[in-house]
Amino acid sequence: MTRISARGIDFGAIRTDFAVSADFPAGALAEAEAAVDRHAAGRVDRTDLPLVTIDPPTSMDLDQALHLERTETGFVLHYAIADVAAVVAPGGRLDEETRRRGQTFYLPDGSVPLHPRVLSEAAASLLPDQARPAALWRIELDQRAEPVSFGVTRALVRSVARFDYAGVQADSESGSLHPSIAALPEFGKLRLASALDRGAIELKLPEQEVVADGDGWRLDLQPRTEADDWNAEVSLLTGMCAARLMIDGGVGLVRTLPKPASDAVRALRRTARALGIEWPQDVSVGELLAGLEPSTPDTLVMMSDATALLRGAGYAAFDGTLPELLEHSGIGAPYAHVTAPLRRLSDRFSTEVCLALTAGTAVPQWVREALPALPDLMKGSDSLAAKVDRACVDLTEATLLSGREGERFDAVVLRASESKRDAEIFVPEPAVIAKCAGTPPEGVPVSVRLVQADIDTRAVKFEFDLRASEPAT
Structure with missing residues (x-):
């Protein structure tokens, strides 16, 4: 690569x-x-x-x-x-x-x-x-x-x-x-x-x-x-x-750090069911996450959703x-x-x-x-x-992608936003985690199109390419 x-x-x-x-x-x-x-x-x-x-x-x-x-x-x-x-x-x-x-x-x-x-x-x-x-x-x-x-x-x-x-x-x-x-x-x-x-x-x-x-x-x-x-x-x-x-x-x-809210744990269990991940009732969150296969789309989704357990x-x-x-x-x-x-x-x-x-x-x-x-x-x-670190990553993402607006990229959907209007995606190359318009199912490989890479505002945005049924190659 x-x-x-x-x-x-x-x-x-x-x-x-x-x-x-x-x-x-x-x-x-x-x-x-x-x-x-x-x-x-x-x-x-x-x-x-x-x-x-x-x-x-x-x-x-x-x-x-x-x-x-x-x-x-x-x-x-x-x-x-x-x-x-x-x-x-x-x-x-x-x-x-x-x-x-x-x-x-x-x-x-x-x-x-x-x-x-x-x-x-x-x-x-x-x-x-x-x-x-x-x-x-x-x-x-x-x-x-x-x-x-x-x-x-x-x-x-x-x-x-x-x-x-x-x-x-x-x-x-x-x-x-x-x-x-x-x-x-x-x-x-x-x-x-x-x-x-x-x-x-x-x-x-x-x-x-x-x-x-x-x-x-x-x-x-x-x-x-x-x-x-x-x-x-x-x-x-x-x-x-x-x-x-x-x-x-x-x-x-x-x-x-307070204990995870019960509704956050229930939401994570719903995500596991949607992904077909078996989660016995007697298995803790930590045990489940530790046992997942590293670097698979399903694992990335579960880890992303589990961030809701560690707030506060x-x-x-x-x-x-x-x-x-x-x-x-x-x-x-x-x-x-x-x-x-x-x-x-x-x-x-x-x-x-x-x-x-x-x-x-x-x-x-x-x-x-x-x-x-x-x-x-x-x-x-x-x-x-955290803001300084994020700004450095955002600036690098925007600079790497500037001028490539309109191109398609392979991505994995990590999680939908609370508003259900967009999602967070992971693009492997370059290694970008960004917002993307639309809400396909989590854990699904998708094709996305870059719509903005603004160096001045450090903003990167994608949208799902609904015309493509398969990821880009």
């Missing part, structure tokens, strides 16, 4: 439209350049622990490093998280600027970082062969990879190797995984099974990614390997342990009285963000709570004072990040 790419895409216009900039105020940048480890004296030296990192190959903001050991009784996981609170002074100019940003925004031509790169991609990043301050989690697990005990302490750590997902997958298949992650496949599979037992729901929709192609850009579907899933389970486990610590301690910040995500802060909703239904357990403090603001504060609760000391006052504002701040930042 010939991949289509386009030149001259200006992602800078999106930075301007959404007022996101990689530049930092002089005061914030000066603090970052002068930052020192405020907790150096109290750290445990664990540079003997052969931690490794797993990240995209071009990433420099490395938040996490792990070491996983198989034992006679189960597993022992050490998970080092960059100790951002040790280098960002509470109440300073950098603290103020990071609260304004909320998180790192990723665009195809470069990120807009939460922290100046001198910290996020250098002094605080868990780069290989560098001693770094970290919040080091130690989690003991039984034979089923269920946590038995856990806690987090400040430590000095050193990563000994850097891997990416494709490399870990290849090493797993060849039986040559680094000793520090040799147990990761077994651990990951056990944790994925645990997720289904908890009623977790994982959606595996095609995820569009804008990637460089020579001096141009193209749209790909982001590949997801088993190694991605195994590594994700490490972070999810740590986040669940953190949530448990904070709930038991009565202070903290958790990620929440938020954050809950508490200090004393626990909120009514503490669980994240998509994960099937209480869960907290603690594993990406270089890239996400909330993790710095949640980690400080967990460090204090593990040590049996008072949660710092600057953390307690910040907690009430964090849910709204992070919700707004998440919304902006």
